[in-house]
Amino acid sequence: MATKAVHPETQRSKLERKEQAILDAARAIFVEHGFDGARMSEIARRAGIGEGTIYSYYESKAELMLAVLQQFWDVLTREAETVMASTKAEGFFDRLRALAGYHLNTVILNADFINLSFALRRNNSEVSVSRDHLRHYVAVFDQLFRRGQDRGELRRDAVLWQARDIFYGSLEYSARSIEMTIGEDRAERQQGPVIDQIVALFEAHYGAVRGAEAADSDDFNRLSLQIDQLDAKFEALAKRLS
Amino acid sequence: MATKAVHPETQRSKLERKEQAILDAARAIFVEHGFDGARMSEIARRAGIGEGTIYSYYESKAELMLAVLQQFWDVLTREAETVMASTKAEGFFDRLRALAGYHLNTVILNADFINLSFALRRNNSEVSVSRDHLRHYVAVFDQLFRRGQDRGELRRDAVLWQARDIFYGSLEYSARSIEMTIGEDRAERQQGPVIDQIVALFEAHYGAVRGAEAADSDDFNRLSLQIDQLDAKFEALAKRLS
Amino acid sequence: MATKAVHPETQRSKLERKEQAILDAARAIFVEHGFDGARMSEIARRAGIGEGTIYSYYESKAELMLAVLQQFWDVLTREAETVMASTKAEGFFDRLRALAGYHLNTVILNADFINLSFALRRNNSEVSVSRDHLRHYVAVFDQLFRRGQDRGELRRDAVLWQARDIFYGSLEYSARSIEMTIGEDRAERQQGPVIDQIVALFEAHYGAVRGAEAADSDDFNRLSLQIDQLDAKFEALAKRLS
């Protein structure tokens, strides 16, 4: 009886293992040679299967690439969400630090593939990654940022997409610098200062005005408040329209 | 005698014109189809010459690509230097604003080619751009930043490469967002807020701690920024309505 | 006991049913896509069996094709013989009419397969139909013709193979014309005139020279033929009008 139950299980898991082997091999070869430069035969050899076998899993080279991209971004998104979920700190900047840490590390480790991923967005019409993957991934930041605004830790007038570009743009360029500057092993040591920098920058720029020294509100502050209120009205309007 | 002197001049300029035609055609085709997707025959046709002729200027497709990249970054660097040279303002943040404006605009206009340029860094071993081009280009920022520190406008403890990554990373990601969000013509309007944002961010984070006399200016700047943000939201709203 | 006796019977018939399913599926697919265009996997799917199973019945694609051809011509021959056996008329021309009717109808119904069958004779060395099938099939005509000569209904000096070629050649080309000209359902109506034509032609050309008593019949036949022709023209006219 057990045999009967286990058998299909084994079959399926074997297929899944093979499929994953193909994906892994494909990713490695794609990263190494780019999409056009990668040869299906080499992917097959690396996956330890025959050339034709790939085509019973994926209809074409382009579709294989798509599957690799899909899985990559799915995993990334899930991990980022896990990191957020398992961060105990409640404050925005602590959580931002956690996210920045995860992202920077990930970008450094997967720099080549992320680069390839972006490159395909432009050139290759058939493999163009649906931007949804990326959008889904950065949604983690978006959620965190909005929550920070709701909690009063961040300025109400901050524009989300600008903050997002600053966050991810800075981190990605920093990742490249870290990669380039150093060999592989010391890369981690450099990440601390970069993250501190980014978080500090967000604190300085996007942090809500706090404490007494800011409280000696004069005309300027009143104006600022009025603008904030206007801003809130806008947001409400925008929401009603969408 | 004049003839003898002029003739080679004409010859040379004719050759140079042809070479430039090849480079222009190559860049257009490379951008449109990527490196592997571009056909030498199409480049030749676009340049108005025979297929074989290209090979008397460049030894191979890879070398042609290299030449295109070379020229592109050289022009960019020279333009950036010109922008800096022709900016009359002496203060760091004003000059930074000028540089940011130039860079953002350039990145938006040449987004596809810059992307291709980066893509080749990884994938294609034979066309990998020597990083020197880029290093040369960002030297403009480096020089500006160091001068800011020397003049006492920036904190002495700021780490140059981190600041540089934040500057270029933020701008590049913002450029992508602007591109994606908007059609072509209104892109310029969006650039203002983004630049304000970046400059304000540098001011807040890297600006040397100053006395009370700067407070007024600070408040003004913050208000200005808030208004800019509102403006950006307006634009977005207007777009959604159209 | 009954079980024991019946069981192998069932087994055998099951196998035979499966084999026939393969042959039927193969014929359909071969006709639809030609020999090279047909895929074994599609034949298997259509036969409702696994891909590999075909190979326990036929060693290769070529052999399967051969079996299909074999069966096809065997069935044709057997049917033609049955038609001859069940024709009560004794006179040559009546029997010829019966054979012509059967052949024309068969060729129309199996036009595509017969075409494929002929095509393979030339092209594909491994599937070349042994000409014996065909020879066996046309033997029905040969026998009939010789009997006609023996009975004194046909000229003694007629050359058998020439007559045979005229008979089958005319019918096959007529079948093509009928196919092309008309949709499917009305094809049968057109067959009458064609058969009349051929039979009349054999009568006029191969018929033994007879006495006056045949003259009446001859005239009748000619009138009948003329009317048939008119009928054919009617049909054509009717079609053009619809």
Place this chain on the structure above:
Amino acid sequence: MATKAVHPETQRSKLERKEQAILDAARAIFVEHGFDGARMSEIARRAGIGEGTIYSYYESKAELMLAVLQQFWDVLTREAETVMASTKAEGFFDRLRALAGYHLNTVILNADFINLSFALRRNNSEVSVSRDHLRHYVAVFDQLFRRGQDRGELRRDAVLWQARDIFYGSLEYSARSIEMTIGEDRAERQQGPVIDQIVALFEAHYGAVRGAEAADSDDFNRLSLQIDQLDAKFEALAKRLS
């Protein structure tokens, strides 16, 4: 000066020679292995050129096949017309004999290619010969036959397409028989009797009733005349409608 005039001439004729070499090689290989079985590399080798060169003359294998078919039928049609034009005899049956002789000989010599040509009509959707080639070719017969009717040598009530099928069908089957029966060299000797046969057959069956013995018109003939008149009316009607 001569050089200038001759040079392009040479160029063009060289290209044309190469193109013809490709067509010849293609025809040979297609005949030998069928459309699917033929390899482009073998065609190239036989034409004495590189593999890729074919593709600067024909876009694909299918198009090459089409060109071969095109040329083949064009040549055949032109030759048949030439034969008809150079036949001095005016009588229908003499001219028919000339056409039959040409056709039979041609079919024997090109049997394999004609077979392939027919085979493609069914199977291969992309190479299906437009039936216009064939229609154009048989138009020679059609014209001849109609002229025979006009001249009163042939029955008015004869149906053209039936006569055509009998003519070409008989000849083609006869050609096959001749081929099969004999080696190559003696084939010609066999052609005489076959042609005599066919012409005699047309004379007996389609020849207009002549001479006095047919003139003792009785009721039958009157009926026949009436039918002929009916037929003429029909023809007029059909013409008015088209």
Place this chain on the structure above:
DNA sequence: TATGAATGAGCTTTCATTCAT
């Protein structure tokens, strides 16, 4: 015996590069 996943030889087609003119 039946299955269908796996195989890999072999196909057409593309295109950077060469070279006779």
Place this chain on the structure above:
DNA sequence: CATGAATGAAAGCTCATTCAT
């Protein structure tokens, strides 16, 4: 130098056939 016809290596993909289950 300029040309573009010719080249042929190389790649993606198909499918008859095999074989472990």
